[in-house]
Amino acid sequence: MSKERDRFVATAVPFMRNVYSAALRLSGKPDVAEDVTQDTYLRAFRTFDRFEPGTDCKSWLLTIMHSVLINRYHYARRHPETPLDTVDPDSTALASSDQQLAAVIERLSAPDVESALASLPEAFRSAVVLVDMEDLTYEEAARVLDCPVGTVRSRLYRARRLLFDALLHHARRAGYATTGEQSS
Amino acid sequence: MSPETHPIDALVDLMDGRLSGDELRAVEQHVRSCSVCQHEIAMLTTAKQAATRLPTISLPPELESRVLASLEDADHGKPSDAPAVTTARTQPVAAQAFWRWVASIGLAAAVLVSAFLWLRPADLPAAAAAHVADYTSQRLSMDSNESDALRLQGSLQSRVSFPLRVFDLQMMGYSLAGGRVLEIGNRTAAAWVYRGTAGWLLCEMFLGRLEDLPRPDDTRVTNDFTFYVYHRDNGTQVFWEEGDVLCVLASQLPSEDVIQLAIAKAMKPQ
Numbered sequence: 001m002s003k004e005r006d007r008f009v010a011t012a013v014p015f016m017r018n019v020y021s022a023a024l025r026l027s028g029k030p031d032v033a034e035d036v037t038q039d040t041y042l043r044a045f046r047t048f049d050r051f052e053p054g055t056d057c058k059s060w061l062l063t064i065m066h067s068v069l070i071n072r073y074h075y076a077r078r079h080p081e082t083p084l085d086t087v088d089p090d091s092t093a094l095a096s097s098d099q100q101l102a103a104v105i106e107r108l109s110a111p112d113v114e115s116a117l118a119s120l121p122e123a124f125r126s127a128v129v130l131v132d133m134e135d136l137t138y139e140e141a142a143r144v145l146d147c148p149v150g151t152v153r154s155r156l157y158r159a160r161r162l163l164f165d166a167l168l169h170h171a172r173r174a175g176y177a178t179t180g181e182q183s184s
Numbered sequence: 185m186s187p188e189t190h191p192i193d194a195l196v197d198l199m200d201g202r203l204s205g206d207e208l209r210a211v212e213q214h215v216r217s218c219s220v221c222q223h224e225i226a227m228l229t230t231a232k233q234a235a236t237r238l239p240t241i242s243l244p245p246e247l248e249s250r251v252l253a254s255l256e257d258a259d260h261g262k263p264s265d266a267p268a269v270t271t272a273r274t275q276p277v278a279a280q281a282f283w284r285w286v287a288s289i290g291l292a293a294a295v296l297v298s299a300f301l302w303l304r305p306a307d308l309p310a311a312a313a314a315h316v317a318d319y320t321s322q323r324l325s326m327d328s329n330e331s332d333a334l335r336l337q338g339s340l341q342s343r344v345s346f347p348l349r350v351f352d353l354q355m356m357g358y359s360l361a362g363g364r365v366l367e368i369g370n371r372t373a374a375a376w377v378y379r380g381t382a383g384w385l386l387c388e389m390f391l392g393r394l395e396d397l398p399r400p401d402d403t404r405v406t407n408d409f410t411f412y413v414y415h416r417d418n419g420t421q422v423f424w425e426e427g428d429v430l431c432v433l434a435s436q437l438p439s440e441d442v443i444q445l446a447i448a449k450a451m452k453p454q
Contacts, residue, residue, distance in 0.1 A: 005259045009252065016248060021241040034247055041251045042258055042395050043410065047403045063405065070408050070452065071425045072393070102230040113234050131200075132235040138202070146408050150193075157196045157228070164231040 008048045012041065015058045018134055019065050025129045026069060028118055039072065040065040059140040062130065066144050104176045105167045112174060116166035124159035127152055190221050199229055258395075308397055309414035309421040311368045312434040316386045316419055319377060320436070326362030326377060336363050340374040346391050346429050351449045353378050358385055358445075385435040385445070392430030397423055404443060409450045413443055422446035427453035 019040055024033035044051070044064050051060055108116075117125060130141040131152070138156075142149045194211045197203050203211055215221045318324035330336040337350035343365045350363070361384075363376030373390035400412035400423075414421040420439040423432045424446060433446040 002259055005255055009255065013248065013252075016251065017240050017243055020243055020247065024241055030244065034244060034250075037247060038251050038254055039395065042254055045255050045258055046395075046399050047410075050403055064410070067405065067408050067410050071410070071427070099226075102226065102233075105230050105234055108234070110238055113238055117235060117238070128232075128235050132232050133238065138200075146406070153193055153196050156200075157192060160196075160228040160231040163235065164227045167231060167234055 004048065005045070008045050011051075011053075011057055012044055012048075012061060015061050016041070018058055019061050022062055022129050022134055023065055023069060025114075025117065025133070026066075026122065026126055032069075036065060036068050036072075039068045043068065056140065058134065059136055059144065062134060062136070063144045066126070101168075104171050105164075107176060108167060108170055108174065112170040113167065116163055116170050119166050120159055120162050124155050124162060127155035128159045128163065131156055190218065190224065192224070195221060195225055195228065199225055199232070307416075308369045308392070308430075308432070309416045309423070309434075312386070312388060312421045312432045313414075313417035313419050315366070315368070315375065315388070316384065316434045316436060317417055319386060320384055324366075325364075326375075327364040329362040331360045331362075333360055336360060336376060339363070340365065340376070344372060344374050344390075346389070347427070347453065348374050348389055348429075349426070349451065350376055351387075351451075353380075353385070353445065353449070356445060356448070357381065380437070383435060383437045385433060385437065385442070387431065387433050389426075389429050389431045391428055393428075394423060394425055394430070396430070404447065406447055407450065408452070409447070411443065411446055411450070413439075415439065424450050426451060429453075 016037065020033055020037045023036040023040075024030060027033055027036065040061060044061055047064075051057065117128065120128070126145060127141065130136045130144055131138065136144065138149050138152045141152045145152065191211055191214065194203065194207070195215070198208070198211050198215070215225065315324060319326075328336065328339055330339060333350045333352040337348055340350065340363050341348045350360070352360075358378035358380040361377045361379040363374065366373055366375050366388075368375075368388055368390055371390045371392060373388045375386060375388040378385040378387070394410060394412055397412055398414075401415050402413035404411040404413065409424050412423040414423075419434060419436040420442040421432055421434040422443050423430060425431070431446075431450070433442055433449075435442045
């Protein structure tokens with residue numbers, strides 16, 4: 001094994017689960033996620049001399065992964081931008097208390113939460129996957145998504161709101177009592 | 185901060201710990217007195233916690249070994265730290281049998297060399313650079329002198345099986361000077377040229393991936409595109425992907441000019 005490949009494997013391979021998880025949650029297709037992961041590592045290896053030691057390798061790999069997903073697999077890159085000021089914060093009026101509702105959602109199974117996440121539009125889902133699940137900062141997520149930091153913030157807001165609604169929907173279908181909680 | 189206005193963007197920053205100082209105090213004060221924002225934060229936090237509780241997905245079996253194997257394959261084209269392989273010593277044989285053996289080995293070697301030359305990855309940047317050099321020295325000509333981008337695209341599209349996009353560089357001071365179908369590294373490519381006051385630009389599109397290319401001299405990542413930059417034959421060759429199509433812009437113009445033109449014209453497949 002060449003020393004460079006050795007160094008690349010030691011630096012980048014520990015993040016393969018992160019790359020695969022994000023690719024799967026963004027594409028929704030295990031076979032695409034596997035191919036994207038392999039392509040990401042090949043491309044990262046070829047450009048490893050441009051990676052600055054000490055900088056965040058996970059963020060660098062996720063940037064390449066996102067680019068591969070968009071360019072090669074025609075991953076839909078829709079931008080359903082909803083300006084923040086058009087969102088009515090009062091649109092979800094809850095009869096039950098916030099704590100009760102949080103407790104109901106907490107009881108949902110992981111597949112239910114995955115399903116709710118998968119129902120989000122891609123642009124919103126990618127913000128949640130990168131920031132809430134892969135622990136990227138807004139700035140790192142903005143670099144991955146190639147958009148301004150403010151856009152990451154607005155997508156995060158919309159994504160969490162939509163995710164909350166989707167979780168409520170799953171909670172109702174699962175038979176949890178959420179009586180009168182939503183009248184948007 | 186007015187109690188009638190709800191600082192939605194600041195709420196997201198607040199729950200993610202991105203506020204400090206006066207801004208933090210102002211937003212906290214507003215939230216304490218605003219039931220709408222309290223409820224908003226409760227919903228957003230519930231959703232965020234549900235997402236963060238999801239476990240990291242396990243890697244499918246074999247994926248890591250598959251990736252490592254592909255890295256090893258990719259590494260073969262690079263200088264290795266491994267010692268060179270020594271030639272095995274042969275046993276003495278009878279003269280006639282020996283020459284038959286030499287002849288058969290020679291034939292097998294010739295077949296192997298031919299197969300290697302046929303199958304080895306073509307140096308696509310060098311091929312694109314050669315096309316530019318051939319065109320500027322008039323060893324390569326275009327079939328058509330069409331200068332209208334849409335008409336040239338229609339003409340070339342009927343001769344290739346992949347989606348084609350002849351872009352217009354008129355605003356950048358380059359006019360179309362014709363196109364043709366040719367071969368680059370055993371692949372069918374559509375090619376066209378632009379004429380500017382400082383020189384020629386050649387664009388080619390063909391089926392391929394960035395992984396088909398050798399290690400780039402430079403890489404640019406912008407607007408969700410990755411650009412591989414090469415400097416072959418005193419020129420610049422910039423490659424990028426548009427779906428399944430590999431595009432290259434090649435020229436002997438100043439390197440940065442070629443790179444910026446490629447970046448400006450790269451476009452996602454519709």
